[in-house]
Amino acid sequence: MQKDELVRWAGVGAVGLSLLSGCVSEELAPPFPNGSGQDAIDVAAYPESPYGIRVGSTIANYKFVGYANASEVNDALQEIRLSDFYNPTGEDVYSDEGRDVQYGAGKAKPKALLIVVSSVWCGPCNYEAEKVLPDEYKRFAPHGEFLLQLADGGTPGDPAKQRDLYNWTRKYKVDYPSAIDPSYKLGSLFNADAYPANMIVDTRDMSIVQVVSGSPSSGFWNTFQRVVDGTL
Numbered sequence: 001m002q003k004d005e006l007v008r009w010a011g012v013g014a015v016g017l018s019l020l021s022g023c024v025s026e027e028l029a030p031p032f033p034n035g036s037g038q039d040a041i042d043v044a045a046y047p048e049s050p051y052g053i054r055v056g057s058t059i060a061n062y063k064f065v066g067y068a069n070a071s072e073v074n075d076a077l078q079e080i081r082l083s084d085f086y087n088p089t090g091e092d093v094y095s096d097e098g099r100d101v102q103y104g105a106g107k108a109k110p111k112a113l114l115i116v117v118s119s120v121w122c123g124p125c126n127y128e129a130e131k132v133l134p135d136e137y138k139r140f141a142p143h144g145e146f147l148l149q150l151a152d153g154g155t156p157g158d159p160a161k162q163r164d165l166y167n168w169t170r171k172y173k174v175d176y177p178s179a180i181d182p183s184y185k186l187g188s189l190f191n192a193d194a195y196p197a198n199m200i201v202d203t204r205d206m207s208i209v210q211v212v213s214g215s216p217s218s219g220f221w222n223t224f225q226r227v228v229d230g231t232l
Contacts, residue, residue, distance in 0.1 A: 046083045047206050053189055058206050059115075059199075062186050064149060065162075066179025068102035070169040077162060078102050080179045085113045085145060087203040090230060103177075110145035110203055112227035117190055117197040119152035120164050125196040128215045129172040136221060137176055144228045145203075148178040151187030151195070159184045202227050 051060035065077040084099060086092075087109040096105035116133065118125035129148075137146050150160040150168055160180045169178050181187055190197050198216050200209040200223060209232065210223050226232040 046086055055208050057208050059201055059208055064179030064181050066165055068177050070178040071175035080177055085110055085203050086206055090204055108142055112144045112224055113201040113203050114146045115199040117149045117151050119195045120154050122195040124214060128196050132215050146176040149186055150180050156192045200224050200227060
């Protein structure tokens with residue numbers, strides 16, 4: 001089965017991820033404005049554009065701030081980029097230099113990345129964080145990494161702040177990378193009724209393999225396992 005055939009919708013509201021449905025003709029992930037997004041020095045270390053958020057597209061090198069390991073209490077937020085998880089050989093490890101150190105020098109980079117776009121006000125997001133993600137993370141780490149992107153705070157459309165992220169990661173004992181997006185680039189691409197949005201990214205080429213809204217089914221996790229194994 002091809003990657004572009006794997007998209008499925010499992011919504012918790014009446015409206016799914018309409019931005020992912022192909023019903024609009026505009027580019028879904030426009031270039032970053034000057035001064036944000038992917039730096040020029042990273043171009044060689046990340047797949048080239050065009051970027052998008054449809055299945056089969058390459059996800060752009062979004063830049064967030066948060067905790068590389070949310071189980072550690074940090075006095076200041078760290079920079080997290082999707083390029084931090086890029087693993088073109090499937091065998092790369094984090095170095096002892098630069099931002100790599102925050103993930104653990106010598107640690108294997110993931111072969112698959114789950115991006116979870118959640119919001120504080122969203123009941124299903126809280127359920128997923130408490131009941132689903134902890135066990136799945138234990139099952140897939142270290143070859144499968146999770147990245148929480150907390151989009152909204154307590155009010156729909158109000159971007160999450162550092163205090164929201166801190167409270168969320170303490171409440172659910174999160175031990176995987178977690179971040180907020182002050183510029184609201186990624187969160188703004190999803191409808192409020194789509195949260196939580198769960199996106200599988202193959203870190204060998206940063207391509208989007210599958211996206212679902214709501215808590216994923218066993219089939220979604222089977223796909224994640226196949227990406228980790230390189231058998232998709």
